[in-house]
Amino acid sequence: MAAVMTTLVASEESGSLVLAATGEWLVATAADLDRRLRGIEVPRGRRVLLDLTGIDRLDTAGAWLLLRTEHDLTAHGNIVEMRNLRASFEPLIDQVRTAGFVPPARHPRPAHHTIAGFIARIGEISVGLIARAYSILGFFGVVCATAGRLARRPRRLNMTAIAAQMEQTGVNALPIVALLTFLIGLVIAYQGADYLRFYGLESYTVQLTGASILRELGVLLTAIILAGRSGSAFTAQIGTMRVNEEIDAMRTIGLDPVEVLVLPRLFALVLTLPMLTLCANFMGIFGGGLMAWSQLGVGIPQFLNQLSTIAPWSFWIGMIKSPFFAVVIALIGCYEGFQVAGSAESVGRLTTLSVVEAIFLVIVTDAVFSIFFSALRI
Protein backbone atom coordinates (compact mmCIF):
# COMPACT_ATOMS: atom_id res chain seq x y z
CA MET A 1 0.00 0.00 0.00
CA ALA A 2 1.38 3.30 -1.07
CA ALA A 3 -0.91 5.32 1.17
CA VAL A 4 0.57 7.07 4.17
CA MET A 5 0.14 5.06 7.34
CA THR A 6 -2.68 6.47 9.34
CA THR A 7 -1.21 6.65 12.79
CA LEU A 8 -0.05 8.68 15.76
CA VAL A 9 3.69 8.80 16.50
CA ALA A 10 5.16 10.01 19.78
CA SER A 11 8.54 11.73 20.05
CA GLU A 12 10.35 14.19 22.34
CA GLU A 13 11.22 17.72 21.34
CA SER A 14 12.88 20.23 23.70
CA GLY A 15 11.04 19.06 26.79
CA SER A 16 7.68 18.59 25.08
CA LEU A 17 6.01 15.38 24.07
CA VAL A 18 5.10 15.55 20.39
CA LEU A 19 2.28 13.42 19.09
CA ALA A 20 2.28 13.52 15.31
CA ALA A 21 -0.89 12.43 13.56
CA THR A 22 -0.57 11.34 9.97
CA GLY A 23 -2.67 9.85 7.19
CA GLU A 24 -6.40 9.63 6.81
CA TRP A 25 -8.48 10.35 9.89
CA LEU A 26 -11.82 9.19 8.58
CA VAL A 27 -14.82 7.23 9.74
CA ALA A 28 -13.40 4.26 7.84
CA THR A 29 -10.17 4.27 9.87
CA ALA A 30 -11.77 5.43 13.11
CA ALA A 31 -12.17 1.98 14.68
CA ASP A 32 -8.48 1.22 14.24
CA LEU A 33 -7.36 4.67 15.41
CA ASP A 34 -9.66 4.44 18.41
CA ARG A 35 -8.07 1.15 19.45
CA ARG A 36 -4.57 2.60 19.22
CA LEU A 37 -5.45 5.85 20.95
CA ARG A 38 -6.94 3.93 23.84
CA GLY A 39 -3.72 1.87 24.04
CA ILE A 40 -1.57 4.97 24.58
CA GLU A 41 -0.16 5.38 28.04
CA VAL A 42 -1.39 8.82 29.05
CA PRO A 43 1.36 11.07 30.42
CA ARG A 44 0.77 13.44 33.34
CA GLY A 45 1.77 17.05 33.83
CA ARG A 46 3.60 17.31 30.51
CA ARG A 47 3.59 19.82 27.74
CA VAL A 48 2.08 17.99 24.77
CA LEU A 49 2.12 19.13 21.17
CA LEU A 50 -0.43 17.58 18.86
CA ASP A 51 1.21 17.93 15.47
CA LEU A 52 -1.38 17.64 12.70
CA THR A 53 0.92 18.34 9.73
CA GLY A 54 0.66 14.84 8.35
CA ILE A 55 -3.11 14.58 8.21
CA ASP A 56 -4.16 14.20 4.58
CA ARG A 57 -7.87 13.71 4.99
CA LEU A 58 -10.16 14.45 7.87
CA ASP A 59 -13.84 14.03 8.55
CA THR A 60 -15.97 14.55 11.65
CA ALA A 61 -15.16 11.13 13.08
CA GLY A 62 -11.41 11.86 12.77
CA ALA A 63 -11.91 15.34 14.17
CA TRP A 64 -13.74 13.84 17.12
CA LEU A 65 -10.84 11.46 17.82
CA LEU A 66 -8.36 14.37 17.78
CA LEU A 67 -10.52 16.47 20.06
CA ARG A 68 -11.13 13.56 22.41
CA THR A 69 -7.39 12.95 22.65
CA GLU A 70 -6.81 16.61 23.40
CA HIS A 71 -9.58 16.51 26.01
CA ASP A 72 -8.24 13.36 27.69
CA LEU A 73 -4.71 14.72 27.84
CA THR A 74 -5.91 17.97 29.36
CA ALA A 75 -7.94 16.03 31.91
CA HIS A 76 -4.73 14.31 33.00
CA GLY A 77 -3.04 17.60 33.83
CA ASN A 78 -1.15 18.06 30.58
CA ILE A 79 -0.88 21.32 28.71
CA VAL A 80 -1.98 20.52 25.18
CA GLU A 81 -1.48 22.52 22.03
CA MET A 82 -2.66 21.63 18.54
CA ARG A 83 -0.46 22.90 15.76
CA ASN A 84 -0.12 22.89 12.01
CA LEU A 85 -3.78 22.17 11.34
CA ARG A 86 -4.52 22.73 7.69
CA ALA A 87 -6.68 25.80 7.25
CA SER A 88 -9.23 23.84 5.22
CA PHE A 89 -9.82 21.51 8.17
CA GLU A 90 -10.44 24.28 10.66
CA PRO A 91 -14.20 24.69 10.11
CA LEU A 92 -14.59 20.95 10.54
CA ILE A 93 -12.76 20.90 13.87
CA ASP A 94 -14.74 23.94 15.01
CA GLN A 95 -18.00 22.28 14.02
CA VAL A 96 -17.25 19.20 16.11
CA ARG A 97 -15.85 21.30 18.96
CA THR A 98 -19.03 23.36 19.19
CA ALA A 99 -21.09 20.18 19.23
CA GLY A 100 -19.32 19.73 22.55
CA PHE A 101 -18.56 16.83 24.78
CA VAL A 102 -21.99 15.39 25.21
CA PRO A 103 -22.03 12.27 27.36
CA PRO A 104 -23.00 9.35 25.11
CA ALA A 105 -26.59 8.19 25.36
CA ARG A 106 -27.21 5.11 27.42
CA HIS A 107 -28.66 2.14 25.61
CA PRO A 108 -31.96 1.32 27.22
CA ARG A 109 -31.69 -2.11 28.79
CA PRO A 110 -34.87 -3.97 29.63
CA ALA A 111 -35.32 -3.64 33.40
CA HIS A 112 -36.46 -7.23 33.82
CA HIS A 113 -32.93 -8.52 33.14
CA THR A 114 -32.21 -8.27 36.88
CA ILE A 115 -33.86 -10.43 39.54
CA ALA A 116 -35.56 -7.52 41.26
CA GLY A 117 -36.65 -6.25 37.86
CA PHE A 118 -37.99 -9.67 36.97
CA ILE A 119 -40.15 -9.83 40.09
CA ALA A 120 -41.29 -6.25 39.55
CA ARG A 121 -42.20 -7.19 36.00
CA ILE A 122 -44.38 -10.08 37.16
CA GLY A 123 -46.20 -7.67 39.46
CA GLU A 124 -46.49 -5.10 36.69
CA ILE A 125 -47.99 -7.64 34.31
CA SER A 126 -50.46 -8.89 36.93
CA VAL A 127 -51.65 -5.40 37.78
CA GLY A 128 -51.76 -4.60 34.07
CA LEU A 129 -53.96 -7.64 33.42
CA ILE A 130 -56.48 -6.57 36.05
CA ALA A 131 -56.49 -3.00 34.74
CA ARG A 132 -56.97 -4.35 31.24
CA ALA A 133 -59.88 -6.58 32.22
CA TYR A 134 -61.49 -3.61 33.96
CA SER A 135 -60.95 -1.44 30.90
CA ILE A 136 -62.43 -4.06 28.52
CA LEU A 137 -65.43 -4.36 30.80
CA GLY A 138 -65.81 -0.58 30.65
CA PHE A 139 -65.64 -0.68 26.86
CA PHE A 140 -68.29 -3.42 26.86
CA GLY A 141 -70.46 -1.13 28.96
CA VAL A 142 -70.04 1.76 26.52
CA VAL A 143 -70.91 -0.51 23.60
CA CYS A 144 -74.04 -1.79 25.42
CA ALA A 145 -75.12 1.76 26.30
CA THR A 146 -74.64 2.88 22.70
CA ALA A 147 -76.55 -0.13 21.45
CA GLY A 148 -79.33 0.66 23.94
CA ARG A 149 -79.52 4.26 22.71
CA LEU A 150 -79.63 3.03 19.16
CA ALA A 151 -82.44 0.61 19.97
CA ARG A 152 -84.70 3.60 20.60
CA ARG A 153 -83.86 5.09 17.23
CA PRO A 154 -83.23 2.04 15.03
CA ARG A 155 -83.25 4.20 11.92
CA ARG A 156 -79.76 5.39 12.80
CA LEU A 157 -78.44 1.88 12.41
CA ASN A 158 -76.27 1.83 9.31
CA MET A 159 -77.52 -1.24 7.43
CA THR A 160 -75.09 -0.69 4.55
CA ALA A 161 -72.13 -0.86 6.91
CA ILE A 162 -73.49 -4.01 8.55
CA ALA A 163 -74.00 -5.65 5.14
CA ALA A 164 -70.48 -4.71 4.05
CA GLN A 165 -69.03 -6.12 7.26
CA MET A 166 -71.10 -9.29 6.86
CA GLU A 167 -69.68 -9.75 3.40
CA GLN A 168 -66.12 -9.30 4.64
CA THR A 169 -66.39 -11.36 7.80
CA GLY A 170 -68.91 -13.93 6.58
CA VAL A 171 -69.08 -14.52 2.85
CA ASN A 172 -65.36 -14.08 2.32
CA ALA A 173 -64.55 -16.42 5.22
CA LEU A 174 -66.85 -19.15 3.95
CA PRO A 175 -64.34 -21.06 1.76
CA ILE A 176 -61.68 -21.34 4.45
CA VAL A 177 -64.16 -22.26 7.19
CA ALA A 178 -65.79 -24.89 4.95
CA LEU A 179 -62.49 -26.41 3.86
CA LEU A 180 -60.98 -26.57 7.34
CA THR A 181 -64.01 -28.12 9.03
CA PHE A 182 -64.38 -30.61 6.19
CA LEU A 183 -60.79 -31.72 6.72
CA ILE A 184 -61.23 -31.89 10.50
CA GLY A 185 -64.34 -34.04 10.00
CA LEU A 186 -62.33 -36.39 7.80
CA VAL A 187 -59.51 -36.63 10.32
CA ILE A 188 -61.76 -37.24 13.33
CA ALA A 189 -63.68 -39.97 11.55
CA TYR A 190 -60.52 -41.64 10.33
CA GLN A 191 -58.65 -41.50 13.64
CA GLY A 192 -61.81 -42.25 15.64
CA ALA A 193 -62.59 -45.34 13.59
CA ASP A 194 -59.06 -46.57 14.20
CA TYR A 195 -59.36 -46.34 17.98
CA LEU A 196 -62.96 -47.56 18.12
CA ARG A 197 -62.03 -50.61 16.04
CA PHE A 198 -59.61 -51.59 18.79
CA TYR A 199 -62.59 -52.00 21.15
CA GLY A 200 -64.86 -53.33 18.41
CA LEU A 201 -67.00 -50.21 18.48
CA GLU A 202 -66.25 -48.82 15.01
CA SER A 203 -69.94 -48.67 14.27
CA TYR A 204 -70.09 -45.62 16.58
CA THR A 205 -67.75 -43.59 14.36
CA VAL A 206 -70.55 -41.47 12.93
CA GLN A 207 -71.88 -40.64 16.39
CA LEU A 208 -68.40 -39.71 17.63
CA THR A 209 -67.71 -37.42 14.69
CA GLY A 210 -71.16 -35.88 14.67
CA ALA A 211 -71.33 -35.18 18.39
CA SER A 212 -67.85 -33.67 18.67
CA ILE A 213 -68.34 -31.44 15.64
CA LEU A 214 -71.83 -30.26 16.53
CA ARG A 215 -71.15 -29.65 20.19
CA GLU A 216 -67.61 -28.25 20.17
CA LEU A 217 -65.41 -28.34 17.13
CA GLY A 218 -67.64 -26.68 14.52
CA VAL A 219 -68.28 -23.54 16.51
CA LEU A 220 -64.84 -23.43 18.13
CA LEU A 221 -62.95 -23.73 14.84
CA THR A 222 -65.16 -21.13 13.20
CA ALA A 223 -64.65 -18.74 16.10
CA ILE A 224 -60.88 -19.23 16.05
CA ILE A 225 -60.72 -18.65 12.29
CA LEU A 226 -62.79 -15.49 12.65
CA ALA A 227 -60.66 -14.26 15.55
CA GLY A 228 -57.61 -14.58 13.33
CA ARG A 229 -59.30 -13.25 10.24
CA SER A 230 -61.81 -10.63 11.34
CA GLY A 231 -60.78 -9.75 14.89
CA SER A 232 -57.32 -8.82 13.62
CA ALA A 233 -58.84 -6.86 10.74
CA PHE A 234 -61.02 -4.88 13.17
CA THR A 235 -57.98 -3.94 15.26
CA ALA A 236 -55.92 -2.99 12.22
CA GLN A 237 -58.71 -0.94 10.61
CA ILE A 238 -59.64 1.00 13.74
CA GLY A 239 -55.99 1.31 14.79
CA THR A 240 -54.98 2.77 11.43
CA MET A 241 -57.87 5.22 11.67
CA ARG A 242 -56.59 6.28 15.07
CA VAL A 243 -53.05 6.84 13.78
CA ASN A 244 -54.56 8.87 10.94
CA GLU A 245 -56.60 10.96 13.41
CA GLU A 246 -59.79 9.83 11.63
CA ILE A 247 -61.41 8.92 14.95
CA ASP A 248 -60.74 12.44 16.27
CA ALA A 249 -62.16 13.89 13.06
CA MET A 250 -65.32 11.81 13.57
CA ARG A 251 -65.75 13.13 17.10
CA THR A 252 -65.44 16.75 15.97
CA ILE A 253 -68.09 16.20 13.29
CA GLY A 254 -70.36 14.72 15.95
CA LEU A 255 -70.20 11.09 14.91
CA ASP A 256 -69.90 8.57 17.70
CA PRO A 257 -67.01 6.20 16.82
CA VAL A 258 -68.60 3.40 18.83
CA GLU A 259 -71.83 3.76 16.92
CA VAL A 260 -70.18 4.14 13.52
CA LEU A 261 -67.33 1.66 13.85
CA VAL A 262 -68.03 -0.83 16.62
CA LEU A 263 -71.74 -1.60 16.37
CA PRO A 264 -71.82 -2.53 12.66
CA ARG A 265 -68.88 -4.86 13.20
CA LEU A 266 -70.43 -6.35 16.32
CA PHE A 267 -73.86 -6.90 14.74
CA ALA A 268 -72.33 -8.27 11.55
CA LEU A 269 -70.26 -10.80 13.48
CA VAL A 270 -73.17 -11.82 15.74
CA LEU A 271 -75.18 -12.57 12.60
CA THR A 272 -72.48 -14.26 10.53
CA LEU A 273 -70.79 -16.45 13.15
CA PRO A 274 -73.91 -18.65 13.70
CA MET A 275 -74.39 -18.95 9.94
CA LEU A 276 -70.77 -19.91 9.44
CA THR A 277 -71.08 -22.38 12.33
CA LEU A 278 -74.04 -23.99 10.60
CA CYS A 279 -72.00 -24.36 7.45
CA ALA A 280 -69.00 -25.63 9.44
CA ASN A 281 -71.17 -28.27 11.13
CA PHE A 282 -72.51 -29.43 7.81
CA MET A 283 -69.09 -29.64 6.18
CA GLY A 284 -67.54 -31.38 9.18
CA ILE A 285 -70.22 -34.06 9.26
CA PHE A 286 -70.00 -34.38 5.49
CA GLY A 287 -66.26 -35.01 5.79
CA GLY A 288 -66.85 -37.54 8.58
CA GLY A 289 -69.55 -39.29 6.53
CA LEU A 290 -67.27 -39.51 3.52
CA MET A 291 -64.61 -41.19 5.62
CA ALA A 292 -67.15 -43.54 7.25
CA TRP A 293 -68.34 -44.54 3.81
CA SER A 294 -64.91 -45.14 2.34
CA GLN A 295 -63.36 -46.83 5.39
CA LEU A 296 -66.30 -48.62 6.99
CA GLY A 297 -68.72 -48.87 4.09
CA VAL A 298 -71.45 -46.92 5.88
CA GLY A 299 -74.15 -46.06 3.34
CA ILE A 300 -76.38 -42.98 3.29
CA PRO A 301 -79.44 -44.50 5.03
CA GLN A 302 -77.33 -46.03 7.78
CA PHE A 303 -75.38 -42.81 8.14
CA LEU A 304 -78.54 -40.72 8.60
CA ASN A 305 -79.93 -43.29 10.95
CA GLN A 306 -76.84 -43.14 13.16
CA LEU A 307 -76.75 -39.36 13.01
CA SER A 308 -80.31 -39.17 14.30
CA THR A 309 -79.29 -40.95 17.49
CA ILE A 310 -77.20 -37.94 18.54
CA ALA A 311 -79.08 -35.86 21.07
CA PRO A 312 -80.50 -32.75 19.33
CA TRP A 313 -79.14 -30.68 22.22
CA SER A 314 -75.64 -31.25 20.86
CA PHE A 315 -76.54 -29.15 17.85
CA TRP A 316 -78.24 -26.43 19.89
CA ILE A 317 -75.38 -26.19 22.36
CA GLY A 318 -73.02 -25.37 19.51
CA MET A 319 -75.42 -22.85 18.02
CA ILE A 320 -76.16 -21.14 21.35
CA LYS A 321 -72.47 -20.57 21.97
CA SER A 322 -71.74 -18.99 18.59
CA PRO A 323 -73.21 -15.46 19.11
CA PHE A 324 -71.41 -15.21 22.46
CA PHE A 325 -68.13 -16.03 20.77
CA ALA A 326 -68.96 -13.40 18.15
CA VAL A 327 -69.42 -10.75 20.83
CA VAL A 328 -66.09 -11.67 22.43
CA ILE A 329 -64.22 -11.50 19.10
CA ALA A 330 -65.77 -8.23 17.91
CA LEU A 331 -65.39 -6.59 21.31
CA ILE A 332 -61.71 -7.48 21.70
CA GLY A 333 -60.91 -6.63 18.08
CA CYS A 334 -62.47 -3.16 18.34
CA TYR A 335 -61.19 -2.51 21.87
CA GLU A 336 -57.57 -3.16 20.90
CA GLY A 337 -58.03 -0.97 17.82
CA PHE A 338 -58.98 1.94 20.08
CA GLN A 339 -55.90 1.27 22.24
CA VAL A 340 -53.60 2.23 19.35
CA ALA A 341 -51.70 5.38 20.16
CA GLY A 342 -48.92 7.25 18.43
CA SER A 343 -47.04 5.25 15.87
CA ALA A 344 -47.95 2.69 13.25
CA GLU A 345 -45.78 0.24 15.19
CA SER A 346 -48.44 -0.13 17.87
CA VAL A 347 -51.00 -1.20 15.24
CA GLY A 348 -49.00 -4.34 14.57
CA ARG A 349 -48.39 -5.07 18.25
CA LEU A 350 -52.03 -4.63 19.21
CA THR A 351 -53.29 -6.67 16.25
CA THR A 352 -51.25 -9.63 17.45
CA LEU A 353 -52.47 -9.05 20.99
CA SER A 354 -56.08 -8.86 19.87
CA VAL A 355 -55.93 -12.25 18.13
CA VAL A 356 -54.27 -13.94 21.09
CA GLU A 357 -56.70 -12.37 23.53
CA ALA A 358 -59.77 -13.17 21.45
CA ILE A 359 -58.80 -16.85 21.03
CA PHE A 360 -58.01 -17.09 24.74
CA LEU A 361 -61.34 -15.57 25.76
CA VAL A 362 -63.28 -17.70 23.25
CA ILE A 363 -61.84 -20.84 24.83
CA VAL A 364 -62.48 -19.52 28.36
CA THR A 365 -66.09 -18.77 27.38
CA ASP A 366 -66.36 -22.27 25.95
CA ALA A 367 -65.14 -23.73 29.23
CA VAL A 368 -67.66 -21.65 31.19
CA PHE A 369 -70.44 -22.92 28.91
CA SER A 370 -69.23 -26.48 29.51
CA ILE A 371 -69.62 -26.07 33.26
CA PHE A 372 -72.98 -24.39 32.80
CA PHE A 373 -74.36 -27.13 30.54
CA SER A 374 -73.03 -29.93 32.72
CA ALA A 375 -74.81 -28.33 35.69
CA LEU A 376 -77.96 -28.45 33.56
CA ARG A 377 -77.13 -32.06 32.73
CA ILE A 378 -77.33 -31.63 28.95
Add this chain to the structure above:
Amino acid sequence: MPDQSSEPIVRVRGLVNRFGTEVVHSGLDLDVIRGEVLGVVGASGSGKSVLLRTIIGLNRPAAGRVEVFGRDILAISDREQREIEKRWGVLFQNGALFSSLTVAENIEVPLKEYYAMPLRLMDEIAAFKIGIVGLPEGTGEKYPSQLSGGMRKRSGLARALALDPEIVFLDEPTAGLDPIAAGDFDTLIRDLRSSLGLTVFMVTHDLDTLFSICDRVAVLVDRKVRVGTLEELLRDDDPWIRSYFHGPRGRAVLRSATEPLARDEIPVTAPA
Protein backbone atom coordinates in the same frame (compact mmCIF):
# COMPACT_ATOMS: atom_id res chain seq x y z
CA MET B 1 -19.04 28.64 -3.85
CA PRO B 2 -19.27 25.50 -5.94
CA ASP B 3 -16.42 24.74 -8.22
CA GLN B 4 -18.02 24.93 -11.64
CA SER B 5 -15.13 23.22 -13.38
CA SER B 6 -15.18 19.95 -11.44
CA GLU B 7 -17.14 17.04 -12.76
CA PRO B 8 -20.70 16.62 -11.51
CA ILE B 9 -21.33 14.38 -8.53
CA VAL B 10 -24.71 13.38 -10.00
CA ARG B 11 -25.38 13.26 -13.72
CA VAL B 12 -28.84 12.46 -15.08
CA ARG B 13 -29.32 12.06 -18.81
CA GLY B 14 -32.47 11.44 -20.84
CA LEU B 15 -34.46 10.28 -17.83
CA VAL B 16 -37.94 8.92 -18.55
CA ASN B 17 -40.32 7.93 -15.77
CA ARG B 18 -43.87 6.85 -16.29
CA PHE B 19 -46.54 5.33 -14.14
CA GLY B 20 -49.10 3.56 -16.28
CA THR B 21 -49.98 6.02 -19.02
CA GLU B 22 -48.88 9.05 -17.02
CA VAL B 23 -45.48 10.38 -18.06
CA VAL B 24 -43.70 12.09 -15.17
CA HIS B 25 -40.30 12.79 -16.72
CA SER B 26 -39.44 12.70 -20.39
CA GLY B 27 -35.86 13.25 -21.43
CA LEU B 28 -34.81 15.00 -18.25
CA ASP B 29 -31.16 16.09 -17.90
CA LEU B 30 -29.65 17.31 -14.63
CA ASP B 31 -26.19 17.78 -13.11
CA VAL B 32 -25.39 18.27 -9.45
CA ILE B 33 -22.03 19.95 -9.04
CA ARG B 34 -19.73 19.09 -6.14
CA GLY B 35 -20.09 21.51 -3.26
CA GLU B 36 -23.31 23.19 -4.33
CA VAL B 37 -26.71 23.37 -2.69
CA LEU B 38 -29.23 22.53 -5.39
CA GLY B 39 -32.89 23.20 -4.68
CA VAL B 40 -35.48 21.23 -6.66
CA VAL B 41 -38.90 22.83 -6.97
CA GLY B 42 -42.03 22.11 -8.97
CA ALA B 43 -45.78 21.85 -8.68
CA SER B 44 -47.28 19.02 -6.64
CA GLY B 45 -47.18 15.88 -8.74
CA SER B 46 -44.46 17.19 -11.04
CA GLY B 47 -42.16 14.37 -9.96
CA LYS B 48 -39.72 15.98 -7.53
CA SER B 49 -39.72 13.08 -5.13
CA VAL B 50 -39.69 10.58 -8.01
CA LEU B 51 -36.55 12.30 -9.33
CA LEU B 52 -34.90 12.02 -5.92
CA ARG B 53 -35.92 8.39 -5.54
CA THR B 54 -34.61 7.62 -9.02
CA ILE B 55 -31.22 9.14 -8.28
CA ILE B 56 -30.80 7.17 -5.07
CA GLY B 57 -31.85 3.97 -6.79
CA LEU B 58 -35.24 3.39 -5.15
CA ASN B 59 -37.11 3.79 -8.41
CA ARG B 60 -36.13 2.21 -11.73
CA PRO B 61 -36.78 4.61 -14.58
CA ALA B 62 -38.31 3.55 -17.91
CA ALA B 63 -35.29 4.93 -19.76
CA GLY B 64 -32.27 7.12 -19.21
CA ARG B 65 -28.97 7.11 -17.41
CA VAL B 66 -28.25 8.10 -13.83
CA GLU B 67 -24.65 8.45 -12.68
CA VAL B 68 -23.65 9.06 -9.09
CA PHE B 69 -19.91 9.57 -8.37
CA GLY B 70 -19.34 8.64 -12.02
CA ARG B 71 -21.00 5.23 -11.68
CA ASP B 72 -24.14 4.21 -13.55
CA ILE B 73 -26.50 3.59 -10.67
CA LEU B 74 -28.78 1.42 -12.81
CA ALA B 75 -26.09 -1.04 -13.85
CA ILE B 76 -23.84 -1.54 -10.86
CA SER B 77 -23.21 -4.61 -8.77
CA ASP B 78 -24.46 -4.88 -5.22
CA ARG B 79 -20.93 -4.35 -3.92
CA GLU B 80 -20.48 -1.12 -5.87
CA GLN B 81 -23.92 -0.04 -4.68
CA ARG B 82 -22.78 -0.48 -1.07
CA GLU B 83 -19.64 1.54 -1.74
CA ILE B 84 -21.79 4.37 -3.11
CA GLU B 85 -24.27 4.13 -0.25
CA LYS B 86 -21.41 4.86 2.16
CA ARG B 87 -20.83 8.14 0.40
CA TRP B 88 -24.34 9.55 0.46
CA GLY B 89 -26.91 10.30 3.12
CA VAL B 90 -30.65 10.57 2.67
CA LEU B 91 -33.16 12.46 4.81
CA PHE B 92 -36.71 11.34 4.12
CA GLN B 93 -39.66 13.64 4.52
CA ASN B 94 -40.66 12.58 8.01
CA GLY B 95 -37.22 11.48 9.11
CA ALA B 96 -37.96 7.77 8.52
CA LEU B 97 -36.30 6.95 11.82
CA PHE B 98 -36.48 3.31 12.88
CA SER B 99 -39.20 3.47 15.49
CA SER B 100 -37.95 0.55 17.59
CA LEU B 101 -34.53 2.17 18.13
CA THR B 102 -33.49 5.24 20.11
CA VAL B 103 -32.14 8.26 18.24
CA ALA B 104 -28.55 7.34 19.15
CA GLU B 105 -29.10 3.77 17.98
CA ASN B 106 -30.60 5.08 14.74
CA ILE B 107 -27.41 7.03 14.07
CA GLU B 108 -25.34 3.94 14.90
CA VAL B 109 -27.15 1.74 12.35
CA PRO B 110 -25.03 2.82 9.34
CA LEU B 111 -21.85 2.78 11.46
CA LYS B 112 -22.60 -0.76 12.58
CA GLU B 113 -23.50 -1.85 9.05
CA TYR B 114 -20.33 -0.63 7.37
CA TYR B 115 -17.56 -0.52 9.99
CA ALA B 116 -16.58 -2.90 12.77
CA MET B 117 -16.50 -0.26 15.48
CA PRO B 118 -16.35 -0.66 19.23
CA LEU B 119 -19.67 0.21 20.81
CA ARG B 120 -18.10 2.97 22.91
CA LEU B 121 -16.77 4.80 19.85
CA MET B 122 -20.14 4.50 18.10
CA ASP B 123 -21.82 5.97 21.17
CA GLU B 124 -19.36 8.88 21.13
CA ILE B 125 -19.88 9.50 17.42
CA ALA B 126 -23.66 9.38 17.85
CA ALA B 127 -23.40 11.84 20.74
CA PHE B 128 -21.46 14.49 18.83
CA LYS B 129 -23.59 14.04 15.70
CA ILE B 130 -26.61 14.83 17.87
CA GLY B 131 -24.75 17.95 18.98
CA ILE B 132 -23.84 18.92 15.41
CA VAL B 133 -27.45 18.90 14.22
CA GLY B 134 -28.36 21.06 17.21
CA LEU B 135 -30.40 18.61 19.24
CA PRO B 136 -30.35 19.06 23.01
CA GLU B 137 -28.38 16.73 25.26
CA GLY B 138 -30.34 13.63 26.19
CA THR B 139 -32.11 13.33 22.84
CA GLY B 140 -30.02 10.25 22.06
CA GLU B 141 -31.84 8.17 24.63
CA LYS B 142 -35.28 9.04 23.32
CA TYR B 143 -37.40 7.06 20.90
CA PRO B 144 -38.69 8.70 17.69
CA SER B 145 -42.27 8.68 19.02
CA GLN B 146 -41.15 10.94 21.87
CA LEU B 147 -39.83 13.64 19.52
CA SER B 148 -41.46 16.62 17.83
CA GLY B 149 -41.51 16.86 14.02
CA GLY B 150 -38.56 19.24 13.92
CA MET B 151 -36.49 17.08 16.25
CA ARG B 152 -37.30 14.03 14.17
CA LYS B 153 -35.99 15.79 11.05
CA ARG B 154 -32.81 16.79 12.84
CA SER B 155 -32.36 13.23 14.07
CA GLY B 156 -32.91 11.97 10.52
CA LEU B 157 -30.26 14.40 9.33
CA ALA B 158 -27.88 13.18 12.03
CA ARG B 159 -28.38 9.63 10.76
CA ALA B 160 -27.86 10.79 7.16
CA LEU B 161 -24.59 12.39 8.28
CA ALA B 162 -23.41 9.37 10.28
CA LEU B 163 -20.87 8.24 7.68
CA ASP B 164 -19.71 11.76 6.74
CA PRO B 165 -21.21 11.55 3.26
CA GLU B 166 -20.13 13.68 0.33
CA ILE B 167 -23.69 14.39 -0.75
CA VAL B 168 -26.95 14.49 1.18
CA PHE B 169 -30.38 14.18 -0.38
CA LEU B 170 -33.06 16.04 1.55
CA ASP B 171 -36.76 15.54 0.79
CA GLU B 172 -38.65 18.65 1.90
CA PRO B 173 -36.50 19.25 4.98
CA THR B 174 -38.46 22.28 6.18
CA ALA B 175 -41.99 21.11 5.37
CA GLY B 176 -44.19 21.05 8.45
CA LEU B 177 -41.79 23.10 10.56
CA ASP B 178 -42.66 26.45 12.07
CA PRO B 179 -40.86 29.43 10.45
CA ILE B 180 -38.31 29.67 13.24
CA ALA B 181 -37.47 25.97 13.12
CA ALA B 182 -37.38 26.11 9.32
CA GLY B 183 -35.00 29.08 9.45
CA ASP B 184 -32.79 27.23 11.94
CA PHE B 185 -32.74 24.22 9.66
CA ASP B 186 -31.63 26.41 6.74
CA THR B 187 -28.82 27.82 8.85
CA LEU B 188 -27.82 24.34 9.96
CA ILE B 189 -27.57 23.09 6.38
CA ARG B 190 -25.60 26.15 5.33
CA ASP B 191 -23.18 25.68 8.24
CA LEU B 192 -22.73 21.99 7.57
CA ARG B 193 -22.12 22.67 3.92
CA SER B 194 -19.34 25.10 4.68
CA SER B 195 -17.70 23.06 7.45
CA LEU B 196 -18.08 19.57 6.04
CA GLY B 197 -17.92 20.50 2.37
CA LEU B 198 -21.24 18.80 1.70
CA THR B 199 -23.08 18.75 -1.57
CA VAL B 200 -26.79 19.14 -0.98
CA PHE B 201 -29.64 17.98 -3.22
CA MET B 202 -32.82 19.33 -1.73
CA VAL B 203 -36.44 18.94 -2.77
CA THR B 204 -38.32 21.86 -1.28
CA HIS B 205 -41.43 24.01 -1.45
CA ASP B 206 -39.98 26.63 0.80
CA LEU B 207 -39.23 29.89 -0.99
CA ASP B 208 -37.25 31.20 1.98
CA THR B 209 -34.98 28.17 1.82
CA LEU B 210 -34.45 28.69 -1.90
CA PHE B 211 -33.50 32.31 -1.47
CA SER B 212 -31.33 31.89 1.59
CA ILE B 213 -29.21 28.80 0.95
CA CYS B 214 -29.55 27.42 -2.59
CA ASP B 215 -26.77 28.11 -5.08
CA ARG B 216 -28.80 26.85 -8.00
CA VAL B 217 -32.41 25.91 -8.45
CA ALA B 218 -33.86 23.17 -10.66
CA VAL B 219 -37.46 23.74 -11.67
CA LEU B 220 -39.52 20.81 -12.91
CA VAL B 221 -41.74 22.04 -15.73
CA ASP B 222 -43.19 20.15 -18.68
CA ARG B 223 -41.68 16.85 -17.52
CA LYS B 224 -38.20 18.35 -17.87
CA VAL B 225 -36.03 20.39 -15.62
CA ARG B 226 -34.81 23.95 -15.97
CA VAL B 227 -31.72 24.73 -13.92
CA GLY B 228 -30.18 28.06 -13.13
CA THR B 229 -29.26 30.50 -10.45
CA LEU B 230 -32.12 32.42 -8.90
CA GLU B 231 -31.31 35.52 -10.96
CA GLU B 232 -31.53 33.51 -14.15
CA LEU B 233 -34.80 31.89 -13.17
CA LEU B 234 -36.29 35.22 -12.11
CA ARG B 235 -35.80 36.37 -15.72
CA ASP B 236 -37.25 33.15 -17.16
CA ASP B 237 -40.51 33.68 -19.04
CA ASP B 238 -42.03 30.22 -18.56
CA PRO B 239 -45.54 30.85 -17.19
CA TRP B 240 -45.24 28.41 -14.28
CA ILE B 241 -41.82 29.73 -13.26
CA ARG B 242 -43.11 33.28 -13.51
CA SER B 243 -46.10 32.61 -11.31
CA TYR B 244 -43.91 30.67 -8.87
CA PHE B 245 -41.34 33.40 -8.31
CA HIS B 246 -43.47 36.42 -9.07
CA GLY B 247 -46.64 35.32 -7.30
CA PRO B 248 -47.57 37.11 -4.06
CA ARG B 249 -45.50 34.78 -1.89
CA GLY B 250 -42.52 34.83 -4.21
CA ARG B 251 -42.62 38.65 -4.35
CA ALA B 252 -42.71 38.91 -0.57
CA VAL B 253 -39.65 36.74 -0.15
CA LEU B 254 -37.91 38.47 -3.02
CA ARG B 255 -38.52 41.87 -1.47
CA SER B 256 -37.12 40.91 1.89
CA ALA B 257 -34.17 39.10 0.33
CA THR B 258 -33.12 42.05 -1.85
CA GLU B 259 -33.57 44.73 0.78
CA PRO B 260 -30.32 46.43 1.79
CA LEU B 261 -30.29 44.75 5.18
CA ALA B 262 -30.53 41.00 5.21
CA ARG B 263 -33.10 39.86 7.76
CA ASP B 264 -30.61 38.42 10.19
CA GLU B 265 -28.63 41.62 10.20
CA ILE B 266 -31.52 43.86 11.21
CA PRO B 267 -30.52 45.36 14.55
CA VAL B 268 -32.81 44.37 17.36
CA THR B 269 -32.54 47.69 19.16
CA ALA B 270 -32.57 50.96 17.24
CA PRO B 271 -29.15 52.60 17.15
CA ALA B 272 -28.90 55.66 19.39
